Amino acid sequence: MSTSSTSTTAAQAPKRSAAMIASIADAGVETTRAPFGHALNAVAADDERVVGVTADLGKYTDLHVFGEEHPDRYYQMGMAEQLAFGAAAGMAQTGLLPFVTTYSVFATRRAYDFLCLDIAEPGLNVNVMAALPGLTTGYGPSHQAFEDMAILRGMPDLTIVDPADALDIEQAVPQLAAAPGASYTRLLRGAVPRVLHEYDYSFELGKAKVVRPGEDVLLVSSGLMTMRALLAAEKLTEHSVDVAVLHCPTIKPFDAETVLDAIDTPRMTLTCENHTVVGGLFESVAAAMARRPVGRPVTPIALPDEFLDAGALPTLHDRYGLSTDAVVARVLAELDAQG
Amino acid sequence: MNTAPQPAARAPMGDRGLDVRIKSAQEAAHRIRLGVLEQGEAQGGGYVGQGLGVADVLAVAYTDQLRLDPADPEWEDRDRFLLSIGHYALALYSALAEAGTIEREELESYAADGSRLPMSGMSTYTPGMEISGGSLGHGLGVAVGMALSLRHQGREEQLVYNLLSDGELDEGATWEAAMSASHFQLGNLVAVVDMNGMQADGPTAEVLPTEPQVERWESFGWHAQRVDGNDPEELIRAFDAAREQADATGRPHVILCDTVMGKGVPMLESREKLHFMKIADDEWGLCKEQLAAGRASDANESDETEEDVR
Numbered sequence: 001m002s003t004s005s006t007s008t009t010a011a012q013a014p015k016r017s018a019a020m021i022a023s024i025a026d027a028g029v030e031t032t033r034a035p036f037g038h039a040l041n042a043v044a045a046d047d048e049r050v051v052g053v054t055a056d057l058g059k060y061t062d063l064h065v066f067g068e069e070h071p072d073r074y075y076q077m078g079m080a081e082q083l084a085f086g087a088a089a090g091m092a093q094t095g096l097l098p099f100v101t102t103y104s105v106f107a108t109r110r111a112y113d114f115l116c117l118d119i120a121e122p123g124l125n126v127n128v129m130a131a132l133p134g135l136t137t138g139y140g141p142s143h144q145a146f147e148d149m150a151i152l153r154g155m156p157d158l159t160i161v162d163p164a165d166a167l168d169i170e171q172a173v174p175q176l177a178a179a180p181g182a183s184y185t186r187l188l189r190g191a192v193p194r195v196l197h198e199y200d201y202s203f204e205l206g207k208a209k210v211v212r213p214g215e216d217v218l219l220v221s222s223g224l225m226t227m228r229a230l231l232a233a234e235k236l237t238e239h240s241v242d243v244a245v246l247h248c249p250t251i252k253p254f255d256a257e258t259v260l261d262a263i264d265t266p267r268m269t270l271t272c273e274n275h276t277v278v279g280g281l282f283e284s285v286a287a288a289m290a291r292r293p294v295g296r297p298v299t300p301i302a303l304p305d306e307f308l309d310a311g312a313l314p315t316l317h318d319r320y321g322l323s324t325d326a327v328v329a330r331v332l333a334e335l336d337a338q339g
Numbered sequence: 340m341n342t343a344p345q346p347a348a349r350a351p352m353g354d355r356g357l358d359v360r361i362k363s364a365q366e367a368a369h370r371i372r373l374g375v376l377e378q379g380e381a382q383g384g385g386y387v388g389q390g391l392g393v394a395d396v397l398a399v400a401y402t403d404q405l406r407l408d409p410a411d412p413e414w415e416d417r418d419r420f421l422l423s424i425g426h427y428a429l430a431l432y433s434a435l436a437e438a439g440t441i442e443r444e445e446l447e448s449y450a451a452d453g454s455r456l457p458m459s460g461m462s463t464y465t466p467g468m469e470i471s472g473g474s475l476g477h478g479l480g481v482a483v484g485m486a487l488s489l490r491h492q493g494r495e496e497q498l499v500y501n502l503l504s505d506g507e508l509d510e511g512a513t514w515e516a517a518m519s520a521s522h523f524q525l526g527n528l529v530a531v532v533d534m535n536g537m538q539a540d541g542p543t544a545e546v547l548p549t550e551p552q553v554e555r556w557e558s559f560g561w562h563a564q565r566v567d568g569n570d571p572e573e574l575i576r577a578f579d580a581a582r583e584q585a586d587a588t589g590r591p592h593v594i595l596c597d598t599v600m601g602k603g604v605p606m607l608e609s610r611e612k613l614h615f616m617k618i619a620d621d622e623w624g625l626c627k628e629q630l631a632a633g634r635a636s637d638a639n640e641s642d643e644t645e646e647d648v649r
């Protein structure tokens with residue numbers, strides 16, 4: 001039982017850098033409160049079948065916004081994630097349209113079997129909205145879902161959505177309700193950044209889209225890393241580097257064709273994901289390229305294949321290369337190395 | 340200053356009179372509470388309500404009951420105390436400081452970058468932390484394994500404790516472990532449940548009522564006791580009773596501890612109970628004053644009691 005190599009001594013002055021500090025919004029980025037809760041209310045207004053189900057995390061997944069508007073359609077199952085998924089399956093099988101919330105770690109690690117066999121295999125329209133995907137909390141491995149997509153990509157008939165911001169979430173929710181079958185969304189909660197409205201972009205389930213064109217470098221990104229990629233692209237103009245950003249909000253089914261067409265240029269390509277380098281966006285791209293080799297080798301920006309540290313989120317995003325500045329530095333370093 | 344007796348043998352206070360043990364546990368609980376407030380203040384928040392509520396339980400466990408070598412948290416013959424509720428870590432850090440395993444000053448680094456005391460308790464970071472909790476509902480299963488393993492190896496002296504929260508009573512895994520523990524007759528296993536009536540989305544009575552608890556554990560084959568978890572005397576008696584019946588082929592034990600979130604700081608006791616209690620930057624001083632004032636009046640009370648006894 002070793003202690004962390006980065007451990008401090010009591011003599012060092014503590015700083016208020018705690019695990020409580022968990023905002024993913026870069027300085028100056030606009031945010032929207034609880035976009036999922038409000039989007040679900042809008043869908044529910046037109047569709048009586050919509051119900052909300054949670055496992056003692058309604059307040060922490062923005063589902064409380066729905067619960068306040070529709071107390072009679074809000075099912076609190078207690079801290080029992082397996083039950084929440086099983087019950088949602090039963091509800092869907094008998095005519096309701098459940099949106100189920102918990103944290104990503106509990107949806108994937110704890111309740112996998114229930115999602116797989118009760119929901120995905122029968123093809124039920126149950127939409128799992130899972131907060132704290134990837135590295136979005138400094139609480140340590142118990143709450144960091146760094147491998148959630150790796151766990152889930154092997155599950156047949158499950159749609160996996162990795163939204164970038166509030167706009168993505170608002171536009172995804174009605175499409176998820178309308179689409180048949182099971183889905184898992186890597187939910188951003190609370191004060192959620194909004195960046196995509198500044199571009200000519202709209203969310204389309206199953207589609208990857210070029211959000212920003214660029215001649216020198218291509219960043220293929222998903223989730224909150226699309227926000228970071230766009231912010232990094234802005235900063236890289238100061239270095240006279242013209243960066244394109246291709247956003248892949250649907251990880252499964254993967255829009256390989258659009259991604260391969262974008263890679264099939266002389267540009268240097270990097271993937272950017274809030275997930276371990278194993279089994280997520282990078283490997284989705286790699287699998288597509290193995291089938292149809294195009295372009296140059298692709299470099300991953302992703303979390304390392306290891307259990308991550310606890311601490312303040314901004315510190316951790318710097319440490320593991322997910323912050324905007326880290327992306328800028330990485331692109332410049334790769335340009336130097338790869339030319 | 341750490342004036343607590345250094346626990347080394349089973350029930351280090353066991354040969355002292357009950358009055359002395361109670362007084363000593365009260366004092367330890369006070370210092371644990373102060374440590375909880377100091378950690379909260381250092382980071383501007385934390386699970387302070389839980390830490391204050393569970394302080395008496397940890398005081399009794401760490402200064403009156405557990406067989407530990409504070410200087411050697413890896414000592415093979417120690418009792419095991421598993422914190423499955425990772426978010427209660429600040430309370431355990433304070434208890435570890437009280438026991439002497441970590442320095443009191445280190446508490447200030449709670450949840451800070453690079454600290455050995457992360458916000459959610461982890462065995463890989465902190466000496467004396469037996470497991471990495473946080474994903475709730477894991478502790479009792481691991482405790483069953485430890486109790487089985489110790490018995491398997493003939494190490495009948497050592498007890499395994501698991502501190503759970505009432506929220507963990509929602510998880511199926513807890514009850515799988517409960518059923519297993521009585522099947523294997525793990526008398527060397529003691530579950531301690533902090534019944535603070537609260538979980539993440541609100542009061543347990545609204546989220547998922549868990550009562551009747553004593554009857555549920557008894558029907559699973561456990562020796563169940565329910566106590567005021569903020570009363571050191573009741574806690575000492577219950578822990579003693581569990582230990583006295585700790586025959587490794589007997590019934591497993593559960594001590595259900597009714598506690599008050601924020602206990603010891605009246606302004607927090609009466610504040611709306613929340614899973615993550617908010618305390619403003621300028622309120623920490625007042626919290627500490629109220630804690631100190633409560634202790635002074637406790638001291639007067641217990642002096643009177645002692646005179647009565649004499």
Ligand SMILES: Cc1ncc(C[n+]2csc(CCOP(=O)(O)OP(=O)(O)O)c2C)c(N)n1
Nearest residue numbers: 056079473474475504505506537538539614
């Ligand atoms: C398996 C699991 N599900 C959900 C959570 C999120 N969570 C953290 S604390 C908590 C409340 C659990 O109840 P309890 O420990 O009694 O809460 P407290 O008394 O501290 O308010 C929840 C749901 C978790 N940590 N683990």
Ligand SMILES: [Mg+2]
Nearest residue numbers: 504505506537
């Ligand atoms: Mg509780």
